[in-house]
Amino acid sequence: MSPFPPYRAQVVTPIPVTTAGQRAKALAEAGYNGFNLRANTVTIDLLTDSGTGAVSTDQEAAAARGDRSYAGSDSFFRFREAVSELTSFPHIFPVHQGRAAERVLFTNVLRPGQISLSNTHFDTTRANIELLGCEARDLPCAEAADLDSESPFKGNIDLDAVAQILSGPDSHRVGMILMTITNNGGGGQPVSMANLKAVRDICRRHDVPLLLDAARFAENAFLVTRREDGYAGHTPRQVAEEAFGLVDGAVASLKKDGIAPMGAFIGLRDPELAQRCELNLIATEGFRTYGGLAAHDLERVAQGLSEVLDPAYLAARAADTERLAQLLGDAGVDIVRPPGLHALYLNAGRLLTHLPPSAFPGHSLACELYLRGGIRCAELGSLYLGTFDEHNELVTPAPFELVRIALPRRVYSQAHYDYVAGILADIAKDPGQVPGYRVVDAPKLLRHFNLRMEPLRTPAFTRREARSSRVSPAGSR
Numbered sequence: 001m002s003p004f005p006p007y008r009a010q011v012v013t014p015i016p017v018t019t020a021g022q023r024a025k026a027l028a029e030a031g032y033n034g035f036n037l038r039a040n041t042v043t044i045d046l047l048t049d050s051g052t053g054a055v056s057t058d059q060e061a062a063a064a065r066g067d068r069s070y071a072g073s074d075s076f077f078r079f080r081e082a083v084s085e086l087t088s089f090p091h092i093f094p095v096h097q098g099r100a101a102e103r104v105l106f107t108n109v110l111r112p113g114q115i116s117l118s119n120t121h122f123d124t125t126r127a128n129i130e131l132l133g134c135e136a137r138d139l140p141c142a143e144a145a146d147l148d149s150e151s152p153f154k155g156n157i158d159l160d161a162v163a164q165i166l167s168g169p170d171s172h173r174v175g176m177i178l179m180t181i182t183n184n185g186g187g188g189q190p191v192s193m194a195n196l197k198a199v200r201d202i203c204r205r206h207d208v209p210l211l212l213d214a215a216r217f218a219e220n221a222f223l224v225t226r227r228e229d230g231y232a233g234h235t236p237r238q239v240a241e242e243a244f245g246l247v248d249g250a251v252a253s254l255k256k257d258g259i260a261p262m263g264a265f266i267g268l269r270d271p272e273l274a275q276r277c278e279l280n281l282i283a284t285e286g287f288r289t290y291g292g293l294a295a296h297d298l299e300r301v302a303q304g305l306s307e308v309l310d311p312a313y314l315a316a317r318a319a320d321t322e323r324l325a326q327l328l329g330d331a332g333v334d335i336v337r338p339p340g341l342h343a344l345y346l347n348a349g350r351l352l353t354h355l356p357p358s359a360f361p362g363h364s365l366a367c368e369l370y371l372r373g374g375i376r377c378a379e380l381g382s383l384y385l386g387t388f389d390e391h392n393e394l395v396t397p398a399p400f401e402l403v404r405i406a407l408p409r410r411v412y413s414q415a416h417y418d419y420v421a422g423i424l425a426d427i428a429k430d431p432g433q434v435p436g437y438r439v440v441d442a443p444k445l446l447r448h449f450n451l452r453m454e455p456l457r458t459p460a461f462t463r464r465e466a467r468s469s470r471v472s473p474a475g476s477r
């Protein structure tokens with residue numbers, strides 16, 4: 001019997017249903033950049049799983065009793081207890097979101113010129129490290145390079161590469177090792193406990209702090225119970241507790257596995273480092289008992305942290321992702337294998353073989369999903385990860401042309417995902433119809449949020465325009 005979600009909807013919100021003409025107009029006005037779209041023109045929003053999860057009645061009940069005292073509020077103590085039960089960190093600070101936690105912690109861990117090693121740094125993490133004059137070096141394991149391999153822990157760090165750096169000329173510059181669980185920048189793949197323990201041993205030997213970016217700690221723990229020898233009998237909570245127990249500290253955006261609209265924490269063992277972080281937090285985020293969060297946010301997070309570790313919830317989430325992966329496989333749309341939990345990463349380069357990296361196949365597929373189905377998602381290919389010259393021409397393409405479709409927690413049903421699979425299957429029937437794109441205008445920094453694009457007027461594109469809209473959401477006007 002397939003797992004089902006251990007909850008039912010009590011409050012729902014309508015989603016916009018648009019015509020093909022409305023979508024074409026909205027996307028053109030947005031400069032063919034999904035980040036510029038107004039959300040009321042998006043039918044299925046798979047841009048991110050961050051801050052987009054549905055809250056529970058228990059979370060809202062807790063939020064209602066939020067204690068807004070500036071200092072020492074009851075909400076803080078409930079928050080701290082929930083995080084401390086899970087992580088065992090003696091020093092815990094609330095922060096408004098993950099990237100702020102990164103800034104506060106890294107400012108106090110790293111000195112300019114140092115290096116951070118990671119399985120893969122998330123983009124804000126990398127930015128916070130580089131802003132400090134440090135280097136963020138990604139060392140994904142070799143299996144990660146094979147998108148089709150079913151290897152269970154492609155989120156792991158390359159242990160040989162870590163050992164080599166720590167015994168080479170750069171060893172004195174390594175300021176921290178940061179393990180991202182699950183590896184969002186690396187196809188949403190999990191990290192094994194064996195890999196985490198091995199890194200911990202290396203860090204001990206070389207006296208380098210080991211930190212977690214634990215945004216999706218529950219999903220990583222669940223995948224460990226499913227895939228790692230010796231963990232089948234563990235609960236996700238037991239695995240998560242063990243993972244936090246291995247490290248010196250952690251940052252975690254709670255907009256993902258806190259199932260909260262806003263929130264994050266910093267957890268630390270070293271009292272002296274904690275004291276420095278606390279000063280920085282008070283100066284830049286808020287007092288140590290709220291850290292930039294409203295009382296209701298602290299309450300939602302405290303409750304969310306227990307709900308997210310419910311094995312029935314995680315099994316139902318895994319079933320959603322696996323089922324969608326299956327449907328896409330049947331339609332001939334390849335993804336990064338094996339599917340994780342929070343997102344599927346579509347192999348756009350393999351689907352749109354008529355488009356070279358310079359025509360941005362990932363971006364083209366993302367635009368096509370919106371134009372045909374009102375589905376919003378994010379490119380993870382040459383547009384985002386490539387390098388460009390001053391005329392916005394692509395110089396170095398990304399290794400892969402991917403599109404991430406992220407699954408918000410507890411939000412969409414199987415019928416919504418069937419619809420997404422249907423639109424992708426339709427695109428896959430005649431991928432040559434999908435036009436490439438060129439960059440019209442792009443800022444130097446944070447380019448993918450603000451750039452403007454336009455479709456290349458290929459013959460195929462003109463044909464498609466002439467046919468106008470064939471597919472639109474059920475009941476579209």
Ligand code: F0G
Binds near residue numbers: 047
């Ligand atoms: N670390 C990871 C692994 C993340 O995925 C994110 C955010 C952050 C840190 C930053 O946390 O958003 O609370 O400041 N990821 C979102 C995403 C934005 O869509 O993957 P934040």
